[in-house]
Amino acid sequence: MRAIVFERNGGPEVLERHERPAPAPGEGEVLVDVEAVGVNYRDVYERNGGGYGSAPPAIIGVEGAGRIAGTEERVAWAHIDGSYAEQIAAPEGKLVAVPEGVSSEVAAAALLQGMTAHYLAADSYPIAGGDWVLIHAAAGGVGLLLTQIATARGGRVIATTSTAEKADLARGAGAEEVIGYDGFAKRVKEITGGDGVRAVYDGVGKTTFLEGLKALAPTGRMILYGAASGQPDPLPLPILAPAGSLYVQRPTLQTYTRTRELLRERARALFELIDSGALEIRIGARYPLERARQAHEDLEARRTTGKLLLIP
Numbered sequence: 001m002r003a004i005v006f007e008r009n010g011g012p013e014v015l016e017r018h019e020r021p022a023p024a025p026g027e028g029e030v031l032v033d034v035e036a037v038g039v040n041y042r043d044v045y046e047r048n049g050g051g052y053g054s055a056p057p058a059i060i061g062v063e064g065a066g067r068i069a070g071t072e073e074r075v076a077w078a079h080i081d082g083s084y085a086e087q088i089a090a091p092e093g094k095l096v097a098v099p100e101g102v103s104s105e106v107a108a109a110a111l112l113q114g115m116t117a118h119y120l121a122a123d124s125y126p127i128a129g130g131d132w133v134l135i136h137a138a139a140g141g142v143g144l145l146l147t148q149i150a151t152a153r154g155g156r157v158i159a160t161t162s163t164a165e166k167a168d169l170a171r172g173a174g175a176e177e178v179i180g181y182d183g184f185a186k187r188v189k190e191i192t193g194g195d196g197v198r199a200v201y202d203g204v205g206k207t208t209f210l211e212g213l214k215a216l217a218p219t220g221r222m223i224l225y226g227a228a229s230g231q232p233d234p235l236p237l238p239i240l241a242p243a244g245s246l247y248v249q250r251p252t253l254q255t256y257t258r259t260r261e262l263l264r265e266r267a268r269a270l271f272e273l274i275d276s277g278a279l280e281i282r283i284g285a286r287y288p289l290e291r292a293r294q295a296h297e298d299l300e301a302r303r304t305t306g307k308l309l310l311i312p
């Protein structure tokens, strides 16, 4: 079978197409024919190295959807190593059933980023009607979903994006105000009449984190859920006091889906939103599996919007 392997950590050029023997499922595993692979920013961290994800040599990626081999049973997953491949041996406890009205492409596009957006809006800070929140990189994979879910909960979203095209997408997802990154904390204070936002959702990291603290209302929540621009500088805790008794969280989807029950309940809630039409899944680009390198180049260069898929 074909798979995308990295034999050392490094840039997109370390991703190579290899022929590998079909995986042999072990105890509690099933063989899955992969129909669509989800590309996520975490795959960039895994490829770069530094202790995140699999160590090379390995097949990269963790998300996808497909059929249990020899059956018509459709499944999706968000946390199975070696997902950039034609087939995977999948632990049954990490699979969720894909409902009839949802295609495999949409399932692979929605699961990881959608469950993330769901726990961010419902649990990290439970957005309530009328709450102002700031969502960075709102035209990205997580960003477009989080903006829609936040808006559906009655939140008022201020979004950051880097281009006019991305700003239009963020507005389309429900953002009330869309701004650039330069001086964003000051703009947030102006927009909110000096109050600041109840929560900042930050998957950008290094270039936005410290300034984001200045955009928060008293007792507001800084939710640092990723680091597309690099890890932020260490946070001196004492600065949280004069800034307004702030909270900081560094959450992961793994924590929120750490048991089979938590995973299935979160996936159920997500598929319900998709099925009811409340959540639109934007597939920004599809690439043949062989072109994984191009997908990574585009993602890191900020050329993409919504979700990227690889099709085996």
Ligand SMILES: NC(=O)c1ccc[n+]([C@@H]2O[C@H](COP(=O)([O-])OP(=O)(O)OC[C@H]3O[C@@H](n4cnc5c(N)ncnc54)[C@H](OP(=O)(O)O)[C@@H]3O)[C@@H](O)[C@H]2O)c1
Pocket (backbone or CB within 6 Å): 039, 040, 041, 042, 112, 113, 116, 137, 138, 139, 140, 141, 142, 143, 160, 161, 162, 163, 166, 203, 204, 207, 225, 226, 227, 228, 229, 230, 251, 252, 253, 254, 299, 300, 301, 302, 303, 304, 305, 306
């Ligand atoms: N903790 C969790 O549970 C969890 C789960 C899933 C994802 N994540 C995190 O969520 C974030 C978004 O992931 P995603 O897969 O949906 O990616 P994405 O948002 O589609 O892509 C990253 C976006 O970040 C923005 N960005 C700002 N500065 C950047 C820089 N220096 N380099 C690259 N991009 C930059 C870009 O949007 P603009 O051009 O508009 O700025 C870019 O499109 C990542 O940090 C990821 O690790 C966390």
